[in-house]
Amino acid sequence: MATAAALLVAAAAGAVGAGGLSLDFHAASCPQLEGIVRGVVQAARAKDVQLTAGLLRIFFHDCLPQGCDASILLDGEKSNGPNSSLQPRALQLIEDVRAKVHAACGPTVSCADIIVLATRDAVSLAGGPSFQVPLGRTDSLRPASDGEIGTLPSPFFDVSTLLDTFRSKGLGDPADLVALSGGHTVGKASCSFIRANDDFSRGLAANCSAGRPGTKQSLDVITPDAFDNRYFVALRKTQGVLFSDQGLARDQRTSGIVSEFANNQSAFFRQFAKSMVKLGSIKGAAAGEIRRNCFRPNNRVNNLRDIVTALIDDTAIVALTRAVALVVALRNRQAGGAACSRVGPPPLPPRRGRGIVGDFANDQQRFFSQFPASMMKLSQLIKAPPRRQV
Numbered sequence: 001m002a003t004a005a006a007l008l009v010a011a012a013a014g015a016v017g018a019g020g021l022s023l024d025f026h027a028a029s030c031p032q033l034e035g036i037v038r039g040v041v042q043a044a045r046a047k048d049v050q051l052t053a054g055l056l057r058i059f060f061h062d063c064l065p066q067g068c069d070a071s072i073l074l075d076g077e078k079s080n081g082p083n084s085s086l087q088p089r090a091l092q093l094i095e096d097v098r099a100k101v102h103a104a105c106g107p108t109v110s111c112a113d114i115i116v117l118a119t120r121d122a123v124s125l126a127g128g129p130s131f132q133v134p135l136g137r138t139d140s141l142r143p144a145s146d147g148e149i150g151t152l153p154s155p156f157f158d159v160s161t162l163l164d165t166f167r168s169k170g171l172g173d174p175a176d177l178v179a180l181s182g183g184h185t186v187g188k189a190s191c192s193f194i195r196a197n198d199d200f201s202r203g204l205a206a207n208c209s210a211g212r213p214g215t216k217q218s219l220d221v222i223t224p225d226a227f228d229n230r231y232f233v234a235l236r237k238t239q240g241v242l243f244s245d246q247g248l249a250r251d252q253r254t255s256g257i258v259s260e261f262a263n264n265q266s267a268f269f270r271q272f273a274k275s276m277v278k279l280g281s282i283k284g285a286a287a288g289e290i291r292r293n294c295f296r297p298n299n300r301v302n303n304l305r306d307i308v309t310a311l312i313d314d315t316a317i318v319a320l321t322r323a324v325a326l327v328v329a330l331r332n333r334q335a336g337g338a339a340c341s342r343v344g345p346p347p348l349p350p351r352r353g354r355g356i357v358g359d360f361a362n363d364q365q366r367f368f369s370q371f372p373a374s375m376m377k378l379s380q381l382i383k384a385p386p387r388r389q390v
């Protein structure tokens with residue numbers, strides 16, 4: 001398809017200068033990556049179409065404040081403010097994908113990259129554009145600061161303030177703001193965010209609040225769950241839900257773009273793919289890591305279960321353990337007897353002990369030959385049970 005090919009070129013061109021990110025970053029180290037991500041997202045979305053919206057919003061909140069670094073997933077960050085309404089199932093999906101990817105490839109892919117890939121797939125599975133995304137991000141070591149969090153825009157901002165917010169993050173083309181706001185072609189908002197400055201919006205707000213507690217309003221009133229250009233059609237009919245959405249159709253810097261997207265879905269898709277790559281390439285702090293659990297920095301891996309899981313996830317460590325076991329076995333075979341004590345400190349006088357503890361206390365070599373065997377057993381034991389959290 002000609003448009004799809006054009007889209008790929010556009011997205012790839014956007015990747016140039018993305019600062020360390022590249023389209024084939026994981027091609028050699030984890031060739032299974034994209035297949036695993038797509039499989040998990042596809043299965044999850046088949047059960048819950050809202051997942052596309054959940055992932056898109058996580059992507060936006062992760063990337064805008066300080067660059068995509070999975071800080072959004074850290075415990076304590078997601079409990080208040082704009083993040084409290086992030087979909088728990090979409091957050092968990094990122095960690096589920098990570099576990100699968102790390103089981104297949106070792107800890108080579110960051111949670112931040114997984115957010116980007118899963119969101120990209122969720123968009124195309126909902127009917128939106130397919131596009132390539134540059135990869136190679138690392139995960140933050142700490143939560144974002146209040147100042148960084150405060151840069152997320154409010155639904156009560158006017159267009160000037162929205163343009164300023166996006167420009168300050170390197171999204172300086174008004175088409176970036178308009179196309180990315182098109183993410184509201186899926187998903188829902190709490191009643192309290194609905195604008196109330198005309199009859200249509202007051203009706204929506206009243207009906208929403210009259211519903212059961214927790215009722216939400218679809219952001220695209222025409223096709224709520226499909227990724228298409230009807231959100232822009234609704235804006236043209238003054239049927240936008242948020243003040244920040246409806247403003248785009250009124251302001252002369254953005255209204256022409258809204259009309260173009262309302263009339264031409266491929267124009268929206270093309271710009272959306274380009275702006276998503278830009279949003280996904282905002283530069284953050286340099287220091288990062290590949291988290292072994294998306295919900296916690298590695299240095300907070302602090303209970304036995306986590307240590308064991310981190311160890312087992314880490315194929316490098318498993319490989320190292322195997323190597324150590326091999327070296328120990330070879331040394332035992334070649335040197336025999338008390339070889340170890342000859343190179344080390346003088347042998348301790350034999351001590352008395354009971355049972356296995358006594359055996360190990362009296363004979364270090366027995367301990368050394370049992371230890372790697374038990375480590376291997378442990379690694380095979382723990383690998384099976386899937387981790388559930390939240």
Ligand code: HEM
Pocket residue numbers: 050052053054056057060085086087153154155156157162180181182183184186187188189190191193242244
């Ligand atoms: C332009 C500035 C933006 C503002 C002021 C804004 C504001 C909001 C608000 C208030 C909600 C409702 C939250 C709730 O009540 O649960 C929301 C939902 C959502 N936003 Fe935005 N947003 C903006 C940009 C974006 C961008 C750039 C994207 C993605 C490309 C995005 C994707 C979404 C999605 C998908 C939802 C629905 C989430 C769900 O149903 O779980 N938003 N947004």
Ligand SMILES: *[C@@H]1O[C@H](CO)[C@@H](O)[C@H](O)[C@H]1NC(C)=O
Pocket residue numbers: 061062063065070071072073076077078079080081082083143144145148149
């Ligand atoms: C919301 O998301 C940002 C982006 O990652 C995160 O850094 C921040 O801590 C979260 N905000 C709150 C209030 O938890």
Ligand SMILES: *[C@@H]1O[C@H](CO)[C@@H](O)[C@H](O)[C@H]1NC(C)=O
Pocket residue numbers: 204207208210211212215
């Ligand atoms: C009114 O709200 C209910 C949910 O409470 C919803 O199902 C219905 O579609 C809404 N009606 C209109 C006209 O928006």
Ligand SMILES: *[C@@H]1O[C@H](CO)[C@@H](O)[C@H](O)[C@H]1NC(C)=O
Pocket residue numbers: 264266267270
């Ligand atoms: C719609 O947008 C696409 C992509 O920008 C463009 O190639 C095409 O010419 C546009 N179609 C019309 C009818 O304007």
